[in-house]
Amino acid sequence: MKPRKLLLMLILTLLFLMTSCSKQDPVPEIVTLAEPTAASVVVNEGEVSDEDGNIYPTVQIGKQWWMASNLNTTTDPNGNPAPGYCYGDEEENCLIYGRLYNWEQAMNGSSAEGAQGICPDDWHVPTMGEWEVLINELGGSAAAGRALKEAGDEHWMVASTGAGGNSKMDILPSGWFDFTLEYRGLGEGCFLRSSSSPNPYEVYVWEVRSSNSVAQGSIHPDDAVPLRCIKD
Numbered sequence: 405m406k407p408r409k410l411l412l413m414l415i416l417t418l419l420f421l422m423t424s425c426s427k428q429d430p431v432p433e434i435v436t437l438a439e440p441t442a443a444s445v446v447v448n449e450g451e452v453s454d455e456d457g458n459i460y461p462t463v464q465i466g467k468q469w470w471m472a473s474n475l476n477t478t479t480d481p482n483g484n485p486a487p488g489y490c491y492g493d494e495e496e497n498c499l500i501y502g503r504l505y506n507w508e509q510a511m512n513g514s515s516a517e518g519a520q521g522i523c524p525d526d527w528h529v530p531t532m533g534e535w536e537v538l539i540n541e542l543g544g545s546a547a548a549g550r551a552l553k554e555a556g557d558e559h560w561m562v563a564s565t566g567a568g569g570n571s572k573m574d575i576l577p578s579g580w581f582d583f584t585l586e587y588r589g590l591g592e593g594c595f596l597r598s599s600s601s602p603n604p605y606e607v608y609v610w611e612v613r614s615s616n617s618v619a620q621g622s623i624h625p626d627d628a629v630p631l632r633c634i635k636d
Contacts, residue, residue, distance in 0.1 A: 455479035469635035474502025501578035504628035523633035529599035550616040562614040583626035
């Protein structure tokens with residue numbers, strides 16, 4: 405092979421190798437998904453009153469409107485007594501934590517899922533599914549407690565890190581009145597009442613404790629727990 409042709413082939417080979425080495429696969433873009441926060445889903449705030457004239461703050465999260473404090477009425481929408489219980493039989497606790505109602509009291513004699521119960525007109529006792537929608541809006545069961553709970557340790561015995569998101573739901577550790585006629589759990593946690601019941605012996609609830617998680621559970625129908633109403 406002539407020297408000139410050999411030199412030309414070497415030059416072409418070198419150019420090919422340089423071009424090949426300069427072609428790199430594009431680096432994939434790293435996308436960081438922000439953790440869902442209550443601040444991103446709160447749309448509006450308002451208020452609603454009950455038959456006793458108590459006024460409750462309300463908050464819209466996603467497409468749902470919720471009462472932002474526990475019901476404290478002693479009168480059902482028809483004007484009949486709906487006494488409930490104050491933790492420890494102390495009226496002062498009702499002013500802080502709302503009243504504790506058993507299944508019969510909260511549902512006002514109904515057994516229908518989504519019944520109005522003792523909630524104000526145009527509001528009802530939430531179903532387990534409606535609670536689940538809210539919990540998913542707030543990051544899922546492992547994290548929703550952080551956004552649901554009231555911030556700080558004024559009422560919670562243990563203030564979990566990051567609790568008190570901007571959901572404005574301000575869930576309190578209101579405890580419950582056990583069907584054995586004992587008050588339990590003040591400062592430690594609470595049950596979020598639903599209108600879902602699989603049988604006459606249990607009622608479904610969501611449980612909120614000092615951790616940032618919430619969990620599904622069930623209680624006896626005679627257990628009295630707080631009530632948050634949801635708009636129809």
